[in-house]
Amino acid sequence: MACPLCGGEVERQTRTYAITYKHLQANRDLPGVYCGNPDCGEGMVEESAWDEVARVKAELKAEFLGVMTPDHIRQMRVHLNLSQRKAGQIFGGGPNAFQKYETGKVTISQPMNNLLRLVAKYPELMMELQR
Ligand SMILES: [Zn+2]
Structure with missing residues (x-):
């Protein structure tokens, strides 16, 4: 090459x-x-590492905004025993919302972040949202 x-x-x-x-x-x-070639010095990150770069950027953005990171969101959803699709139905945002949050494609909003924190602490609130 x-x-x-x-x-x-x-x-x-x-x-x-x-x-x-x-x-x-x-x-x-x-x-x-x-x-x-020392006169050139051209270089780039390999394509295989782009996902890692995107993931780290998403974590930093979440930290900056004071909301949950993609990993944290996934852990919380699994803890609540919900599929991504089901979580999107209950909390809103549509069937693909959690797939986007958990891959870092979309940063969770402050209201969604707060809602998730509440439901994680008081899972019985899910019953209210499912009505
Ligand atoms: Zn070169």
Whole structure:
């Protein structure tokens, strides 16, 4: 495989990346391909690591906004013994809402975050929502 910019030889390396959201930062070691030509220095994170970057960004965004992270949302839903589809029915947002929250594609809103926290603490409230 050759560098798309200079034609130099590229090699696989793991480098530490600072992933940021606003003022928050998380460092992750990510695989990438880098040009060995010192005058070029072209490089990029491997496609396989893009999901990890997106996941970390979603966590930072949740932290910034003071809402639950995707992992935390999933744990809470599993704890309540709900499928993603069922959770979307009960809490609103549609059948795909929780799939989006849990993959970090959509950040949970503050009201949804608060509702989930309440129901996690008082699961009997679900009966009210299911009526
Ligand atoms: Zn190059």
